[in-house]
Amino acid sequence: MKLRTPLLAAAAFLALATPAAVQAHRMWMLPSATIVSGDDVWVTIDAAVSNDLFYFEHQPLRGDPKVLAPDGSTLEVENKATGRYRTTFDVHLTQKGTYKVAIVSEGVMGSYMLGGERKPIPRGTTTATLASVIPAGATEVRTSESANRNEVFITSGEPTNTVFKPTGKGIELIPVTHPNDLVAGETATFQFTLDGKPMPEQAVTVIPGGIRYRDKLNQMDLKTDAAGKVQIKWPEPGMYWLNVTTGGGRGPGMGPGAEGQGASAAPAGPAPRRANYVTTLEVLAP
Amino acid sequence: MQIRLTGLTVTALGASALVASPAGAQTLDLTITIPKLSVAEYHRPYVAVWLEKEGAAPRSLAVWYDFDMKANEGTKWLRDVRQWWRAAGRSMSFPADGVTGATRAPGTHKLTFTAGRGPMPALSGGKYTLVVEAAREVGGRELLRLPFSVPAGGTATAQGSGELGAVRLTVRR
Numbered sequence: 001m002k003l004r005t006p007l008l009a010a011a012a013f014l015a016l017a018t019p020a021a022v023q024a025h026r027m028w029m030l031p032s033a034t035i036v037s038g039d040d041v042w043v044t045i046d047a048a049v050s051n052d053l054f055y056f057e058h059q060p061l062r063g064d065p066k067v068l069a070p071d072g073s074t075l076e077v078e079n080k081a082t083g084r085y086r087t088t089f090d091v092h093l094t095q096k097g098t099y100k101v102a103i104v105s106e107g108v109m110g111s112y113m114l115g116g117e118r119k120p121i122p123r124g125t126t127t128a129t130l131a132s133v134i135p136a137g138a139t140e141v142r143t144s145e146s147a148n149r150n151e152v153f154i155t156s157g158e159p160t161n162t163v164f165k166p167t168g169k170g171i172e173l174i175p176v177t178h179p180n181d182l183v184a185g186e187t188a189t190f191q192f193t194l195d196g197k198p199m200p201e202q203a204v205t206v207i208p209g210g211i212r213y214r215d216k217l218n219q220m221d222l223k224t225d226a227a228g229k230v231q232i233k234w235p236e237p238g239m240y241w242l243n244v245t246t247g248g249g250r251g252p253g254m255g256p257g258a259e260g261q262g263a264s265a266a267p268a269g270p271a272p273r274r275a276n277y278v279t280t281l282e283v284l285a286p
Numbered sequence: 287m288q289i290r291l292t293g294l295t296v297t298a299l300g301a302s303a304l305v306a307s308p309a310g311a312q313t314l315d316l317t318i319t320i321p322k323l324s325v326a327e328y329h330r331p332y333v334a335v336w337l338e339k340e341g342a343a344p345r346s347l348a349v350w351y352d353f354d355m356k357a358n359e360g361t362k363w364l365r366d367v368r369q370w371w372r373a374a375g376r377s378m379s380f381p382a383d384g385v386t387g388a389t390r391a392p393g394t395h396k397l398t399f400t401a402g403r404g405p406m407p408a409l410s411g412g413k414y415t416l417v418v419e420a421a422r423e424v425g426g427r428e429l430l431r432l433p434f435s436v437p438a439g440g441t442a443t444a445q446g447s448g449e450l451g452a453v454r455l456t457v458r459r
Contacts, residue, residue: 037371038362158377181372284368 026207027061027278028241029101029152030054031091034180034282036156041093043154045077045101048086053209053241054280056085061150063103065089068163070097077101097160098180102151106170110143144247146274147171153279155180168196171244171277176229182283187233191224192244194275198228202244206232209239237285247274312409312436313458314347314399318418319451322392329423330389331449332363334370335397338415344373347405347416348397350387353380366421369429373417394451409436416442420449 029047036043046054047061060082067075080089091101108130110121114137125133127145134141147170153163159178166172173179176189192199206220224230234240320331335348349370352360361380365371380386384404399406414436419429428449432442439457446453 035365035368035371035376036362037365037375039358041362155376157379183372284372286369 025049025051025058026053026241026243027150028054028280029061029065029103029150029278030239030280031101031152031154031282034152034154035284036093036154038156041156042090043093044088044090045152046086046088047103047150050085052211053207054239055212058085060085060087061103062087063105063150065101065103067091068100068102070095070099070160070162072162091154093154093156096157098153098155098163098178100151100153100163102149104150104170105148106146108143108145110141112138112142113140114138144274146276148276150278153179166193166196170195171199171246171275172196173277173279179279179281182234182281183286184234184237184283185286187231189229189231191227191229192277193228194246194273199224199244199246200226200228202228202230202246204230204232205243205245207241207243208236209241234283237283240281240283242277242279242281244277245275312401312439314397314406314416315456315458316397316399316416316418317394317452317454318390318397319394319446319453320390320392320420321446321449321451323425325425327424329425330391331420331422331425332367332389333418333420334367334375335416335418336370336374338373338417339412345405345407346370346374346378346382346385347399348387349375349380349382349385350389351380352389353386354388363421363423366427367419368421368427370417370419411436416455418444418450418453420446422449425449 027049029045032044045065046056047065048056049059049061050057062082065077065080067077069075075091077089077091080087091099093099106126108121108125108127111118112121112134114135121130121143122133130143149170149172159180161175161178164173164175166174172193174191174193176191179190182188192202192204202224204222204224206222208218211217220232222230222232316335318333318335320333333348333350334346337345337347349364351364354360358380364375364380367375378385401408412435414434416432416434417429418432419427421427426448428446430444430446430450430453432444432453432455434440434442434455434457436457437459439459441457442455444453445451
């Protein structure tokens with residue numbers, strides 16, 4: 001929130017590639033429903049970057065949402081549109097089971113010295129394309145790799161677990177409690193992994209929606225155990241924003257502090273690693 | 287109510303501890319009152335009646351919803367009967383034989399469930415809860431729990447304050 005225009009707009013524009021640059025803002029997707037019944041079901045999802053949860057007041061969330069269906073197939077979203085404050089799209093659920101809607105991005109940021117001048121690595125660079133964007137003769141290459149995952153879950157009928165099969169890339173949620181089976185007053189357990197490995201002693205931030213109508217943030221600062229599992233007792237029904245950030249986080253609730261980008265002058269490699277995970281969870285009244 | 291034994295019903299019966307060593311034939315007589323509400327927009331409530339026993343899968347006995355809409359569209363709001371949906375509904379397919387029924391108008395409705403007929407299993411000895419949950423379009427939701435035990439039987443009553451009125455259950459052999 002300290003940023004001012006035009007820096008603000010620039011920061012938001014880079015939101016997907018550089019979450020740390022907009023850490024005062026929260027990225028989120030909000031489904032119209034997470035638990036649905038019926039045979040031919042549509043759910044609409046809003047996606048935005050904002051301070052309050054879940055209000056559209058800053059920037060639309062940009063990215064390419066993909067839908068993973070219970071049978072393992074990938075679906076395209078429908079009716080996607082991006083407005084001034086939000087992106088919106090629909091998901092058509094024709095199968096029974098749990099769906100995952102995710103915006104996933106990976107990238108390499110950094111810079112290098114050439115001819116006495118420090119030049120940035122272009123946006124959109126990935127580990128695979130890194131070598132091709134650094135010209136011959138470049139020195140002091142500083143890079144950091146990021147993996148960002150923003151996802152929501154929707155269940156038609158009975159919850160299934162096929163969409164939780166880990167990809168081994170970035171931070172992922174492994175359910176102990178199914179994320180579409182959350183009830184106020186009950187305790188849910190989730191495990192988090194980074195590149196397929198459990199994240200022990202990892203900070204997990206949970207904030208209930210509706211910030212605008214209360215004075216306190218009511219943020220829950222939780223920590224995973226040795227096995228990377230966190231327990232969350234839901235105080236009341238509603239939509240909750242959950243964030244796990246590792247590497248380079250500095251803001252409140254953004255995980256343990258780490259050396260900023262470019263702290264080490266590695267000649268080529270994409271380290272240090274920076275990863276971010278966001279999901280929105282719906283908790284029902286008992 | 288159509289009564290046909292589908293594969294689903296058979297599976298549910300087999301998986302349920304409710305059916306082990308039945309303690310004689312039982313009949314549940316249930317009276318559900320749906321209150322007349324003076325509201326600007328009234329829709330008949332969706333109502334689910336189900337049976338719970340610790341350690342056994344809950345059994346749906348009756349679900350009243352808009353089952354006759356085209357393309358099964360009435361099932362869209364079944365999830366609003368949310369405790370039933372979580373306990374039993376989400377694993378069922380609709381219409382469910384012997385369970386699906388039309389929504390009912392305000393008034394008193396009598397239902398009888400006989401062990402071994404339709405959705406009603408034979409009950410083994412132990413503690414049970416019969417649950418009645420109602421959810422109304424543009425209205426509220428209410429849930430009433432009626433505990434009873436087998437083979438003791440007897441009568442249990444509960445009084446709703448919103449979407450349900452008096453509910454009375456008599457368990458007889």
